[in-house]
Amino acid sequence: MSNYFEEQIKYLNSPITSIKGIGPKKGSLFERLGIRTIWDLVYYFPSSYDDRRVVKKISECIPGELCCIKVRAAKPIVERRLKQKLSLFLLYATDGNDSVVIKWFSAPFSKPKVYSGRIYTVYGSMNCQNGRKEFELRYIEDSSEPKFTEKIVPIYRATTGLPSKQIAETVFLALENVDYLSDCLPDSVLKKHSFPSILETVRTMHNPTDFETLKNARQRLAFEELLVLSLALSKLRSRRINKDGIVINATPHVRVYADKLPFELTDGQKKAINDICADLKSGKPMNRLVQGDVGCGKTAVAAAALYALAKCGYQSAFMTPTEILAQQHYATLKQILGDSVKIALLTSTTKNKKTILEDIAKGDFDIVVGTHALIQEKVSFANLALCITDEQHRFGVNQRAVLSSKGKETHILVMSATPIPRTLSLILYGDLDISVIKSMPKGRQSVDTFHIASSLRSRAYGFVKKEVDNGRQCYVVCPLVEESEIIEASSVENIIEELRNTYLSGLSVECVHGKMKADEKDRIMKKFKDKEIDVLVSTTVIEVGVDVANATVMLIENAERFGLSQLHQLRGRVGRGEYKSYCILVSDGTTDSCKERMKIMTQTSDGFVIAQKDLELRGSGQFFGTRQHGVPELKVANLFSDSILLKEAMETVDDIISLDPDLSMHEHSCLKGRIDALFDGFDSENIFN
Numbered sequence: 001m002s003n004y005f006e007e008q009i010k011y012l013n014s015p016i017t018s019i020k021g022i023g024p025k026k027g028s029l030f031e032r033l034g035i036r037t038i039w040d041l042v043y044y045f046p047s048s049y050d051d052r053r054v055v056k057k058i059s060e061c062i063p064g065e066l067c068c069i070k071v072r073a074a075k076p077i078v079e080r081r082l083k084q085k086l087s088l089f090l091l092y093a094t095d096g097n098d099s100v101v102i103k104w105f106s107a108p109f110s111k112p113k114v115y116s117g118r119i120y121t122v123y124g125s126m127n128c129q130n131g132r133k134e135f136e137l138r139y140i141e142d143s144s145e146p147k148f149t150e151k152i153v154p155i156y157r158a159t160t161g162l163p164s165k166q167i168a169e170t171v172f173l174a175l176e177n178v179d180y181l182s183d184c185l186p187d188s189v190l191k192k193h194s195f196p197s198i199l200e201t202v203r204t205m206h207n208p209t210d211f212e213t214l215k216n217a218r219q220r221l222a223f224e225e226l227l228v229l230s231l232a233l234s235k236l237r238s239r240r241i242n243k244d245g246i247v248i249n250a251t252p253h254v255r256v257y258a259d260k261l262p263f264e265l266t267d268g269q270k271k272a273i274n275d276i277c278a279d280l281k282s283g284k285p286m287n288r289l290v291q292g293d294v295g296c297g298k299t300a301v302a303a304a305a306l307y308a309l310a311k312c313g314y315q316s317a318f319m320t321p322t323e324i325l326a327q328q329h330y331a332t333l334k335q336i337l338g339d340s341v342k343i344a345l346l347t348s349t350t351k352n353k354k355t356i357l358e359d360i361a362k363g364d365f366d367i368v369v370g371t372h373a374l375i376q377e378k379v380s381f382a383n384l385a386l387c388i389t390d391e392q393h394r395f396g397v398n399q400r401a402v403l404s405s406k407g408k409e410t411h412i413l414v415m416s417a418t419p420i421p422r423t424l425s426l427i428l429y430g431d432l433d434i435s436v437i438k439s440m441p442k443g444r445q446s447v448d449t450f451h452i453a454s455s456l457r458s459r460a461y462g463f464v465k466k467e468v469d470n471g472r473q474c475y476v477v478c479p480l481v482e483e484s485e486i487i488e489a490s491s492v493e494n495i496i497e498e499l500r501n502t503y504l505s506g507l508s509v510e511c512v513h514g515k516m517k518a519d520e521k522d523r524i525m526k527k528f529k530d531k532e533i534d535v536l537v538s539t540t541v542i543e544v545g546v547d548v549a550n551a552t553v554m555l556i557e558n559a560e561r562f563g564l565s566q567l568h569q570l571r572g573r574v575g576r577g578e579y580k581s582y583c584i585l586v587s588d589g590t591t592d593s594c595k596e597r598m599k600i601m602t603q604t605s606d607g608f609v610i611a612q613k614d615l616e617l618r619g620s621g622q623f624f625g626t627r628q629h630g631v632p633e634l635k636v637a638n639l640f641s642d643s644i645l646l647k648e649a650m651e652t653v654d655d656i657i658s659l660d661p662d663l664s665m666h667e668h669s670c671l672k673g674r675i676d677a678l679f680d681g682f683d684s685e686n687i688f689n
Contacts, residue, residue, distance in 0.1 A: 008180040012039040019173055029162040030170075038174050042181075044167070045205045045221075045635060046154035049214070052123050055150055058098035058133065061126035068123050068149050069135065071095050071102075077111050084108075091137075093120070100126075104137035112140055121149040139165075147172075152208045171206050178202075184224055184674055186667040189652060195220040219645065222637035226649035229634075231663075232675040234653050238661075245285035245409045246385050250277045250308035257307045261336070265300065268292065268437035272301045275435045276413065280308075286386075286411035292437030293607035294572025295444050298415045299329065301437070302388050303336045305413060310341040310366035314385035318369045319403055323347045323518060324525045325390065328547050330369040337367075346370035346379070349519060375402045388413045417569070417607075438608070445575035446605060449583040451559070451598040460555060460584050461503035467553050468507055468534045472579060474553035476537045477570055479561040495557060496537045504535055511537040540566060542573060549577030553584065560589030564597050564614035568607055 016035055017027040035041050055068045071093035078090040082105075089111050091102040102122055114120065123139040139148055148165065156167040183190070183198040190197070196204070201217040208214035254273055258265055265273070272290050279286035292298050302318065309316045318333075320326045330345045337343070344356050344365040350373070360368055363382030368374065384407030404410040414432065452460060464474045476499070480491040496511045510533045512524045521541065528536045529548050536542070540562070554574045559567060567585070575581035585598055600613050637645070656668065663672040 005180055008178070009182075011177060012042065012181075013037055016041060016170075019170060021173075022170065026162070029159060032159045033157065033162070033167075038178075041171060041174050042178060042202055043635065044156065044171070047157045048155045049208065049211075050123075050153045050155060051211075052149050052153050053151055055121065058095050058100050058126075058135075061133075061135075063127055064125055066123070066125050066138070068121050069095060069100070070119060070121050070143055071100065072119050073114050073116050074099070075116050077114050079108070079111060081108060087111075091140075093122075098133070100133045100135050102135045102137050102140075114140070119143045121146055123149050152211070152214070154206055154208075168206075175203060175206060182670055184228070184670045185220075186656075186671075188667075189227075193220075193223065193648075195223070218636060221635075222642050223645050223649055225634050225637040226642065226646050227652055228671065228674045230646070230650050230653045231656065231671065234657060235675065238657075243285055243409065245283055245411060246280075246314070247283050248280040248309065248312050248314070248385065248411075250280045250305065250312065253308040253311040254304050256311075257304050261300070263441065266297060266437070266439040266441055268439040269297050269301050269441075272298075272435040272437055273304045275433070276301070276305050277308075279433070280305075280411060285409055286413065287432050288413050288435060289432040290413065290415045290435045290437065292417065293440075294417050294569065295440060295576065296417075296437040297441050298390075298417070298437065299332055300336070302390075302413065302415060303333055305386060305388070306333065306367050307337055307341060309386045314383055315360075315363060315365065315381050315407075316367050316386040316388065317374050317381070317384060317403060317406070318367060318388045318390070319374050320369070320371060320390045323349065323371055323522045324529075326369055326371050327522075327526075329390065333367065333369065341366040343367045343369060346373050348373055349522075375406075379406065381406050383407070384410060386411045386413065388415065390415050417572070445577070445579070445581055447554075447571055447575040447581045447583050449571065449585065449602045449605075451585045451587065451602050454586055454588050457586060458503060460586065461499070463582075463584075464535065464553050464555060465504060465507065468504075471550075472552040473528065473531065473533070473548060473550050474535045474555065475542060475551060475570075475573060476535060477542070477554065477556045478537065478539060479558050480539070492537050492539060499535065499537065507534040508532065509535045509537060512541060513539040514541050540570065542570070547576055548573070550579070551576070552579045552581040554582070555584045555586065557586050559585035559587040559598065559601075560591075560594040564600060564610050565607075567597070567601055568605075568610045571601075571605075 015027070015037060016022055016030045017024060019038065019041075022030070030036070030041070033044065035044055050066070052068050055070055058069055058071070061067060061069065072095070074092040074094055078092075080088045080090070082088055085107055086105060087108045087110075089104050089106060091114060093100055093102055102124070104124075119142075120140055121143045122135065122137055124135050124137045127134050127136060141147060141149055148168070154164075154168055154171075156164040156171075158164045158167060178199070181199045181202060185195065185198075189195070195201075196217065198220075201220050204213055204217035205221070208217070254277060258273075276286065276288060276290075279288055290298050290301055306316045306318065318329060320329060326345065326347050330343065333343055342365050344360060344367070346353070346356060346360075346368055347370055350356060350370075356365075357379060359365055361380045361382060368381075373379070387403045387407070387410055389403070389412075404412055464476075467474055476495060478492045478495050492511050492513050496509060500509050510524055510527070512521050516524075524533070524536070525542075527533050528551075531550060551574050554571055556562065556567065556570060562570070571583040574583065583601075585601060587594065587598060589595070589598070600610060604610060656663070656671075659665075660668055663669075663675070
């Protein structure tokens, strides 16, 4: 029997090209979707489903409604060439009582084999043109052996050259040889929740018989994903709590720091600083997230910790995702802390790097601000005790670990300007304690936000020019770097050419985008900060950390192409100085979702409200635009809609940990294996010891 299981495991781990009909070329297309093995394919679940179970008579079809009809072909398909690469196909058919013309557009010579007199099931929608019934075809197949009609049909996320139908056919082939899958959930959990086995669940996900069974299968997989993730984060947290940290009494020095500030700290900042002081004094390594909206004053909180550590005789490292942000924090800290501490800047372009590295290693610098250059092997510290990472979502668990490993029993503080609802924070930052700053410092400018149609662009750019004439600067953000034949949206290249030649001629207009080299981006950003550029045209590369107090207008082209949280981050780039600021959203989007997003942006500036709305409208899978570094991708679970499942999963974690803290019992071996592989660079020794 064990040989049988071994054969099954061997089959699941074999390459996708071992399936009949999948050669190297098709294999590379599957690889684009992250499918390299048969196991990957089996766990590549549909993104949606079409209900094609209803088969109607022609007379019963409701115009515009998707359904199946069963008809007899009256004569062969007629092809009418429209363009070199496009034809209109017509099939005249009858169901015995009514006649219909089935039509579709496709590439020439791609018509399916249809024989007169044979019965076919077709899927699509009925329309009436000039009193004649026409059926717009989506799929057709022989009624004697239906595979993609008369049933619930899985729809897979596809790629060019590899349509959903072919993925489905390949999945069907693979599953014919799968009779065993290792179940990750213990029997006690399966029984408690009445979950089906993993094999039954996977088969249902790919070939459901009804939506109730599909719902149960989906819930079982979502629960498993959330359980594994919650368990891994719980182990990370317990590992940290069980370690000893450097005991630092920061409170007296923080009081001195606060007294020296030229402004009053907000209640939110004071609470965050108190949390940090308690962590530093606890004897356990601090692992805290300070989360707050754009402009809430997180840097002043970080500066309090940096000052206290320096006065206690320890070094600190402050890591940022970009060079311009590192330079910005360096300048801010120099301004806030003055000559009371020694601060170094370390980036890829730092001059006299060798001397600075030697001084850091000797302990001559109290604080080192830098980019990823800080985690290079040649960087060493004399007595590093605090690591701070800014814009947390740009760094992963591994990078935090590498930086903290340069000291002993190092305290970690991470900061994020992406407001996240509490439930989501429990998972995304499950290994961190969380401090939230909701209050804003006095004098922080509100940003008036307007939504306009593209027909009013000339007036909007007239306003931009007026602001520049008054000595201010402006941002223009586009969704694309260059023009695309596929996506209808403004590009940086097109917009900058248009602005220089029309609306903003005579002004200094430059651009910055992600395809530029880092030093070129930093050079342009520095020129903008130094007021040498009037208008900066950009992609979303400017959404993080750019602080230009003189910028007063954020104009966003094709605003419908951005999520709410991203729009809010972009809006946060203005209103950072003493001048009245504005955000202009240019969008002709007509969908209800788009209208709702524009309405929310014009009515509220509360980042936490906006983040919650973003989750409701888009779901957690797209909340950040890209996968979180260090946080595994959830294939099935949705952190917003599955909040009840998340709660149940976390309760189950408590039960498992209380029974088997090290997951050493046989029934937990699969769970332990999944957790070992969950975070890149974290093996079982890291998590469980």
